Amino acid sequence: MAKKDVTDVALKGKVVLVRADFNVPMKDGEITNDNRIVQALPTLQYILEQGGKVVVFSHLGKVKEESDKAKLSLAPVAKRLSEKLDKEVTFIPETRGEKLESAIQALNEGEILMFENTRFEDVDGKKESKNDPELGKYWASLGDVFVNDAFGTAHREHASNVGISTHLETVAGFLMEKEIKFIGGVVENPDKPVVAILGGAKVSDKIGVIENLLNIADKVLIGGGMAYTFLKAQGKEIGLSLLEADRIEFAKDLLERAGDQIVLPVDGKVAKEFSNDAEITEVSVDEIPEDQESLDIGPKTVELFKQQLEGAHTVVWNGPMGVFEFSNFAQGTIGVCEAIAELKDATTIIGGGDSAAAAMQLGFEDDFTHISTGGGASLEYLEGKELPGIKAIANK
């Protein structure tokens, strides 16, 4: 079902509440990656150009007690946003009350203010995270229209997304719309043939994703740490590679059901220590030494996965192929990125926190049709779940 977006509502002169996802990584009060701020710009710029009065807000981190507040203020985000928009962003260090209300009243068309971390409301009874009905109603009372652009929060039912939507017409921002188009497109109506690539640390984190993508994809290529539980299920010796013993039966069952729909690695890069400086040997998956651990897929597997990707019209990827954080074990993930970059007629989508970070960090940011901004949200979406934050947006 198509959702209403920010172009479907009147904005001029309206107080437009915008739930953004400004949950950026911070270290010692500094923003270490502002991608989420950059991704929010098109929606904000559009509303400002249309003459809306923007009230933007977000959560940042987890606020459990009063003492968490100092390091989780959105003030540095307001500053960075102001630089990116090249426009003053008034920051109100409150989540409610007279000061906020009068600042909103003082807004002129084309002006913007940001208020403080919505999770500051969690200190007193988790009002934001438990979707306290009074809080959602109060925030809704501050504006005329609600634009939800926080895809990264869409799997949560919080006051600042779902709560507000209960009281105010809600439309999607451009980022939310893009995520729905691409990730929603994969789960609902993908252009075939579809190749899914799965990796990352654990089978247990991804059971729902594996099951759902097996229903959607023509081929499911499995690499990363999770591959070794599957190889073990085939009776192979995997040495000290990641194993989830309690998932071997699940893996066996899937392999039986899926037959050649699932493609597993044929070689790996093994080492004695979990370290970038460890001595590396490339071995077949039939020859993993018992005192070593496989930390990446090998070149034959990259070649095999490349062949499997040829002719795909849709590629969806979650989970790195190896320990990409170590440069010496990033080749598998790089090889798959390169194979995807070469595809001419495919829609290519990557989801998952570490996967998106890997694609960007390794320099492939422009080679995907879509890199999702949501970690947990993109996984739950790929599992085929209905996300409460998306459900709450009005249908066209």
Ligand code: ADP
């Ligand atoms: P995402 O966040 O994209 O869903 P995951 O969190 O499931 O991905 O997996 C990412 C992690 O998996 C990375 O930190 C990476 O180092 C780890 N990983 C990938 N391959 C292996 C492997 N062969 N052995 C150990 N860890 C691995």
Ligand code: MG
């Ligand atoms: Mg992760």
